[in-house]
Amino acid sequence: MSNIKVIETRDGSSSLLIPEMNETYHSTHGAITESEYVFLKMGLNHFREMHTDQNEIRILEIGFGTGLNVWLTALAAMDFDLKIKFVSIEKFPLEANLVNQLNYRNKKGTEAEEIFDQIHSSGWGKEQAITDQFSLIKNKSDLFDFDTPAQSFDIVYFDAFAPSKQPEMWSLEILNKMFDLLDEGxxxxxxxxxxxxxxxLKLAGFETEELEGPPGKKEMTRGTKKTFGV
Ligand SMILES: C[S@@+](CC[C@H](N)C(=O)[O-])C[C@H]1O[C@@H](n2cnc3c(N)ncnc32)[C@H](O)[C@@H]1O
Structure with a gap:
């Protein structure tokens, strides 16, 4: 993917535009706003409320991209003193010169800046302790080749490009795979x-919820792998 451009979204945070796909990495209504709402509030916080006794959470992200979701989750782990093991898959890692043009790092204070830099400087394919609470494996691979044992994650942040742009990422085959790799609950x-x-998503076995979307979007979706027998 060449020719990627840095843009500013409506909440003042950066995103990236791929002109030939006419696709952005985040909502143009606000990249940080979208990430905090969709993945942190409706994903991580929801899971914490449902599993108050769980002190370590395993998250898989589809599409590392700019690292924004990883970064915000690492900051949340620190705020909540919560252990998080995070794996993020990316087929097309961004060049450093693009990452350096993103304005996220100066939006949340000095410690957060350092964490952003550590996330990006950490190597691919090995587990790195980013903070005391947060470890990260950046996996440079195609989602279709990604192999992991069943029931090895608690949350999937599914942040692929839109189905109109990359329909294969949203196929039943992939959703079945996501169902298998999630633990019960x-x-x-x-x-x-x-x-x-x-x-x-329903066919894959998830119980689905249509939730109010982030600014600029009517709806978003959450699926739960229900505990057997409940
Ligand atoms: C919407 S962007 C992700 C945004 C990212 N989560 C962030 O916080 O910036 C979608 C990402 O999926 C990646 N991608 C596209 N096809 C892929 C594939 N087959 N396997 C893994 N990643 C893929 C793209 O390169 C892109 O980084």
């Missing part, structure tokens, strides 16, 4: 609310 969360995707 696990949560799948995404900004997307497309009809066929929601039907396929």
């Amino acid at each position: 696990g949560v799948f969360v995404t900004y997307c609310a497309q009809g066929q995707f929601k039907r396929d």
Whole structure:
């Protein structure tokens, strides 16, 4: 993917635009706003409320991109004194010169800046302790080749490009895979609310919820892998 451009979204935070796809990495209504609402509030915080006795949470992200979701989750882990093991998959890592043009790092204070830099300087394919609470594996691979044992995650942040741009990422085959790798009670969360995707999410076995979306979006979707027998 060449020719990627840095843009400013409506909350003042950066995102990236791929002109030939006419696709952005985040909502143009606010990148940080979207990430905090969709993935942190409706994903991580929801899971914490449902599992108050769990003191370590395992998260898988589809699409590391700018590292924004990883960064905000690392900051949340510190705020809540919560252990998080995070794996993020990315097929097309961004060049450093693009990452350096993003304005996230100066939005949350000095310690947060250092954490942002550590997330980006950490190597691919090995587990790194980013803070006392947060460890990260950045996995440079194609989602279709990603292999992991069943039931090894509690939350999936599904942040692929839109189904209209990359339909194969939202296929039933992939959603079945997400269902398998989530533990019982696990949560799948995404900004997307497309009809066929929601039907396929149900077919994959998830109990689905249509939730109010972030600014500029009517709806978003959450799926739960219900505990057997409940
Ligand atoms: C919407 S962006 C992710 C935004 C990111 N979560 C962030 O916080 O900046 C989608 C990402 O999926 C990646 N991607 C596209 N196809 C992929 C594939 N087959 N396997 C893994 N990642 C893929 C893209 O390169 C892009 O970084």
